[in-house]
Amino acid sequence: MALSEARDHSAFDVVVIGEYYFDLIFRGLPGVPTIGTDIWAEEFDWLAGASFSTALALARLGTRAGWWCTFGNDIFSRMIIEEARREGMPTELFQMVDRPVRRVSAAFSLSHDRGFVSYSEEPERLMPREALRQLKPRVLLLQGFSLDAERQALIEEARSVGILVCSDCQHIDMTLDTPSMREALSRIDVFLPNAKEAMDLTGAADVDGALAALSPFCPTVVVKCGGDGAVAMHEGRRYAVPALPVEVFDTTGAGDCFNAGFVHGRLNEPDFEAALEIGVICGSLAVTGYGGRNLPYLDDIKKYRRANAPV
Template sequence: MVVNDALGSRYDVMVVGEYYFDLIFRGLPDVPKISADLWAEEFEWVPGAAYSTALALARLGTRAGWWCTFGNDIFSRMIIDEARRENIDDGLFIHLDKPLRRVSAAFSFAHDRGFISYAEQPDPLPKPGDLDRIRPRILLLQGFSLDQERRTLVQAARDLGIIVCSDLQHVDYKLSTPGIEEMLRLIDVFLPNSSEAKALTGEDDVERALASIARFCPTVVIKCGADGAIASSKGENCRVPALAVDVFDTTGAGDCFNAGFVHGMLNEPDLRGAIEIAVICGSLAVTGYGGRNLPFEKDLTKYRRREAAI
């Protein structure tokens, strides 16, 4: 599944997505609700959202640039400091001389998590001219929408021969939504999780959801949490189990999975190899706060041996 390197860019991957400053509360006695004063047993803050994707790619040794806008507020400054400490390339950072706060409070349980979030404004997407200048081999988009700005960006990437990957992130679309089929046909790799895929298709079975989406998108990879992942690519179907790990915090696991899959696209000979790396990244992400327990490239062989022994 190795991607052609004809573009000759500084970046193999261009990650497009916002940062969030995640406040993570663990060990809550119940889900937060009105009139309840809950005390967490543990707390941590971590950079989140597309930061997790950029971090995973940096640790895997992928040449990745992160297109993200930051302000002059304390949250932006702390995320930038962490990114530089982790050797995340900052060549595509956009800096504004005003606050641009994006904060999420996550209440984390072993089986799932929820968020209360605040963002002052959405990130501007790159323009077609930016893509023409940067020329990544792969464009990895956080989130999904049908607005004209995103459609123009995706079409420009396709015209330049750039592979487009996108996740879904709980948007309220159905396959019957006008424009959804056309957008899926423009995307090369679609990366929803199982609940998103079932909600999008109206199917209650993840394999039927996979088949339904694969009618429109060449490669579909569905993240199935503790059950690993399933995928369909040009008629080839594949299932890879998750690693056996102790779940600590699921925040950021999907973003880390996406990074692992894209790294696999660039380096693995086939679909299964790419999914194996994605599953390793997603599985290890849940063993610490906010995806911080991510592997480095040198660690992959060890975890692939462990997976083969299952």
């Protein structure tokens, strides 16, 4: 059953909680930057990144998504807000403070992967539990992962009122043996690591091993595999969807765009595999331009469905 059949009284279908990053993207490098060496990029652009990409992708797909993010009085915050308004994204949940909240990443983008040098003025503040209860979206989508007590309390609040909790991973320095890790995973409805994160977290030698190790603790595990698409375990069944055959331009933001497509699919599609496919379509199209800006609109999805299924 599509989650949209469950209830329809919330102002937002999805609440995204996560920080913005002002991404400086250097493309066409001869190799990975090293100490004592100057290298030159062939191309450069700046883009709003991190949870901005997720919120933008949801907006383009027609999903009512509120983005909870803190912005300051610095130039980076102002430029991100202006970009959000140009894209017609809802801004009601933007949290404004009268101080700098600079979050910047310099991305070196290679043909097969990318790396970052990043700076954040302060960690993102979570939404108060009372606000989440009042908004009562169908889905809570959390950027990153932590064992922070405040975050765990927010997840418990969401679960208590029937909100589906989805969380990605983002290179955490923990394993399944970290105290409280398994309990924290069991509180999440959908866990969305990429292949490296899943293998690092579990110590598994391959994606299937990582999927098998994570599945006993989380009802739904989706592993993003880049050019190999995605694999998932949902209600005891394994799913796999291949990536689209696209020319890779820049992989920055692909995982954030996948998350949005998958959540949109869970809200609107009649079965899990169709939702996974939409996630893969969004992630695949994201790498064809800078920083995920080649995101599809709802009408674009139809062209890439394997059976031309209705959206």
